[in-house]
Amino acid sequence: MxxxxxxxxxxxxxMAATTGMAADWFWPKYSVSxxxxxxxVAILNATEYSEKVEALLIDGLRLFRxxxxxxxxxxxxxxxxxxxGPVNTNAxxxxxxxxxxxxxxxxRVVIGEGPGHQRDTELVVQAANLKPHLExxxxxxxxxxxxxxxxxxxxxxxxxxxxxxxxxxxxxxDFVVSMPKIKTHHWAGVTLSLKNMFGIVPAMKxxxxxxxxxxxxxxxxxxxxxxxxxxxxxxxxxITAMEGNGxxxxxxxxxxxxxxxxxxxxxxxxxxxxxxxxxxxxxxLSDAGRFLGNLKTERITMLGExxxxxxxxxxxxxxxxxxVAPAH
Amino acid sequence: xxxTALSLCYLNGITDFASAREKAFHWLVEERGRxxxxxxxxxxxxxDRNVRFDPDKYxxxxxxxxxxxxxPTAFGVIALKQFTVCNRSEPSEKxxxxxxxxxxxxxxxxxxxxxxxxxxYGVPLPAHVEATAIALLSLQDEERxxxxxxxxxxxxxxxxxxxxxxxxxxxxxxxxxYQEPVDHLKARLATLIGDGREIRNNxxxxxxxLALKCGEMIHPFVVLR
Numbered sequence: 001m002x003x004x005x006x007x008x009x010x011x012x013x014x015m016a017a018t019t020g021m022a023a024d025w026f027w028p029k030y031s032v033s034x035x036x037x038x039x040x041v042a043i044l045n046a047t048e049y050s051e052k053v054e055a056l057l058i059d060g061l062r063l064f065r066x067x068x069x070x071x072x073x074x075x076x077x078x079x080x081x082x083x084x085g086p087v088n089t090n091a092x093x094x095x096x097x098x099x100x101x102x103x104x105x106x107x108r109v110v111i112g113e114g115p116g117h118q119r120d121t122e123l124v125v126q127a128a129n130l131k132p133h134l135e136x137x138x139x140x141x142x143x144x145x146x147x148x149x150x151x152x153x154x155x156x157x158x159x160x161x162x163x164x165x166x167x168x169x170x171x172x173x174d175f176v177v178s179m180p181k182i183k184t185h186h187w188a189g190v191t192l193s194l195k196n197m198f199g200i201v202p203a204m205k206x207x208x209x210x211x212x213x214x215x216x217x218x219x220x221x222x223x224x225x226x227x228x229x230x231x232x233x234x235x236x237x238x239i240t241a242m243e244g245n246g247x248x249x250x251x252x253x254x255x256x257x258x259x260x261x262x263x264x265x266x267x268x269x270x271x272x273x274x275x276x277x278x279x280x281x282x283x284x285l286s287d288a289g290r291f292l293g294n295l296k297t298e299r300i301t302m303l304g305e306x307x308x309x310x311x312x313x314x315x316x317x318x319x320x321x322x323x324v325a326p327a328h
Numbered sequence: 329x330x331x332t333a334l335s336l337c338y339l340n341g342i343t344d345f346a347s348a349r350e351k352a353f354h355w356l357v358e359e360r361g362r363x364x365x366x367x368x369x370x371x372x373x374x375x376d377r378n379v380r381f382d383p384d385k386y387x388x389x390x391x392x393x394x395x396x397x398x399x400p401t402a403f404g405v406i407a408l409k410q411f412t413v414c415n416r417s418e419p420s421e422k423x424x425x426x427x428x429x430x431x432x433x434x435x436x437x438x439x440x441x442x443x444x445x446x447x448x449y450g451v452p453l454p455a456h457v458e459a460t461a462i463a464l465l466s467l468q469d470e471e472r473x474x475x476x477x478x479x480x481x482x483x484x485x486x487x488x489x490x491x492x493x494x495x496x497x498x499x500x501x502x503x504x505x506y507q508e509p510v511d512h513l514k515a516r517l518a519t520l521i522g523d524g525r526e527i528r529n530n531x532x533x534x535x536x537x538l539a540l541k542c543g544e545m546i547h548p549f550v551v552l553r
Contacts, residue, residue: 083454117443119399119458122492122532146529186378186449204531207390207397208443215362215394249451317449 030156030227033291039263040064041270042303046239047256049092057093057235058100060260063303066233069105074173078181078196079113082127086240086252089181093237093258095133097179102138112169114144114199116209117248121145142169145203156227158220158287159213165205170229178231178264182238182255182271184246188218189282189320190275191247192268193234193261194292197225219284226264226292234267235260238274243314253314257307265293266300276313278325329359329388333403337548340410353411356404357423361386361396380447387430397444398434398459401427402466409469409551428470431463439478455479457486457495461502465549468505480506487513493520494532497539504542505550514540 044060046053075097077089098109111134115124121143125131134141147167154163170176178193185191198221201210213221236259244250257274261267265288269279279285279295289295313324336352339345363372364386372383387401405427412420436446440455441463447453460483467476480503487499496517500510517539527533538548 118456119443120456120492120494123457123490123495126492143529146531203390205391207394208399209397211389211394211397211444212391245449245451248453249449 028291029158030223030291032155032227032230034230034263034293035291036263036294037299039261039266039294039300040303041259041261041263041266041300043270043274043305043307044258044260045256045305046258047254049090049239053092053258054096054099057096057258058103060258060304061100061104064233064260064262066104066262068101068175070107071174072172073101073106073109073175073177074170075101075109075111075177075179076170076196076199077111077113077179078183078191078199079121079124079128079130080115081118081248082123083248085250086181086183086242087248088124088128089179089237090239091128091130091133093235093239094130094179095139097177097235098133098139099136101177102136106175108138108140110140110142110169110173112142112144112147112167112200114147114167114201114203116198116203119145119203119208142167144169144200145208147202149202149205152228154224154228156224156291158223159216161212161216161221161224164225164228165202166229167200167202170200175232176229177233177235178267179235179237180271181242181247182236182257182259182275183242184244184250184275184314184316184320186245186247186317187214188222188284189316189323190268190272190277190285192271193231193236193264194222194226194268194284194288197222197229197231200229201225219287222284223287223292226288230292231264233260233262234264236267236271238271241275241314243275243316245317251315263293263300265289265295269295269297270300270307272323273325274307274310276310276325277323281323329356329390329392329400330403332356332359333388333400333407336407336411337403340407341546341548349411353408353420356388356408357419359388359392359404361389362393363395378449379445381445382433385426385430385433387427395444396430398431398441399443399462401430402459402462405431405466406549406551409466409553413551413553428467431467432473432475435463435475435479439475439480439482441479455482457483457490458498460486461495461498464502465505466551469551469553480508484508491520493517493527493536496520497532497535500539500542501535501547501549505547510542514542 077094079088144167149165180196238255238257241253241255242250243253272279339349369383387396388404436455437452440460442453490496
């Protein structure tokens with residue numbers, strides 16, 4: 001049989017892909033699965049960060065019938081830098097969420113964050129205007145960059161890191177709520193509830209930024225971290241989101257939404273769709289759909305209203321044009 | 329890496345533990361950011377130009393296996409400069425010069441330093457107070473270029489309004505070395521600290537105490553070369 005170079009290369013690539021898929025099937029890179037038969041998502045409409053958000057959020061949370069009574073709730077917002085613009089999760093949303101979980105019976109609420117660039121966490125907390133919300137003695141802030149650390153074996157092996165030192169506060173929590181700001185990201189495409197968990201990795205051990213994770217692959221590290229510290233609930237701040245050169249230098253985009261979900265993959269997939277992106281094209285989200293939650297719309301139950309199709313997708317850097325869903 | 333550099337800074341101030349100091353010194357001379365490897369230097373020069381920097385000028389990483397960043401590089405430079413006050417050698421001078429050149433290369437356009445790079449995707453990044461203060465400490469004995477002058481001016485201007493303990497403490501430690509007045513900043517820091525009970529981490533508390541003691545003891549980051 002004659003075989004030319006093109007056929008040979010094609011056949012080799014095909015065999016490699018098949019072998020890769022078979023290897024993933026027989027030897028998956030994860031040892032846990034948080035997928036459930038169906039996930040719940042609610043999209044709340046809110047045009048501004050006003051006092052009305054508290055009523056909206058408590059009504060939204062009640063749709064999920066969450067059982068947080070007596071539990072230690074950890075809110076993980078996205079507080080990155082003391083910069084103007086929609087860089088950080090809005091402090092009103094964070095404070096409101098904390099009070100809502102106390103109203104739902106949580107034993108305690110801790111707001112925990114370990115900023116990735118700015119070493120002075122107090123500066124970020126001040127700039128985000130979070131301090132007034134910490135006056136309630138039942139709401140505590142913990143700098144995850146400087147918490148007591150515990151060495152933990154990772155429950156997935158995409159990055160090859162094997163283990164990480166993680167903050168005691170995170171590991172002692174019963175109910176982890178990821179509270180991202182909906183933003184584009186110049187390395188990862190998007191930064192949503194899964195990427196937000198980079199902030200639990202202690203910079204005191206890994207540095208500002210947590211550059212070791214970048215060298216081991218951003219998408220891969222996200223998967224390993226989220227397999228090891230499961231996210232129980234998501235409150236994504238998309239009232240004013242960020243597009244373009246996010247997560248720091250992008251431009252504000254009025255999306256007017258807060259996304260709630262009991263599954264981080266369903267939450268991020270929904271947020272990506274709201275941004276006009278195809279979630280399957282976000283590498284970590286596509287892989288997360290295998291074991292961290294539900295990606296497909298067939299397995300997501302929308303509580304309340306269905307999202308209207310977005311008129312204009314979020315702008316992205318040229319490297320990420322492929323994220324935009326075909327309909328656009 | 330910063331643990332080694334800071335330990336050497338501390339041990340430089342006492343006469344004991346010569347063997348430990350030697351080991352720390354040699355480790356620091358050998359340690360470098362991952363981009364120092366020829367392959368990554370080549371990649372950052374040719375294929376990956378989203379972050380503007382000169383990969384030939386490398387410093388120290390926060391943790392082995394990652395790239396050079398401003399703060400660990402500044403601490404590395406201070407530790408080596410202090411250690412080699414009386415025993416300069418070609419390898420140590422070369423390593424110090426590489427670190428200094430990296431810091432000068434990464435400075436922000438209007439003065440000061442961000443955590444690592446000054447321009448990403450064509451957009452200039454803003455300076456950070458702590459990174460600027462620590463970088464300036466490491467450059468205290470270098471020629472006062474316009475860039476160092478602009479960074480010092482930026483830090484002085486920022487220090488006037490800082491309400492955060494850690495950043496204010498680093499401002500004091502830096503400005504004192506550059507012989508700028510710091511008494512008003514020390515008074516504000518003392519007020520912010522109060523009885524210290526609210527400060528939950530030891531690194532911040534220790535930095536604040538060092539800042540309040542500026543002028544009453546040997547400055548821990550002074551370079552006398």
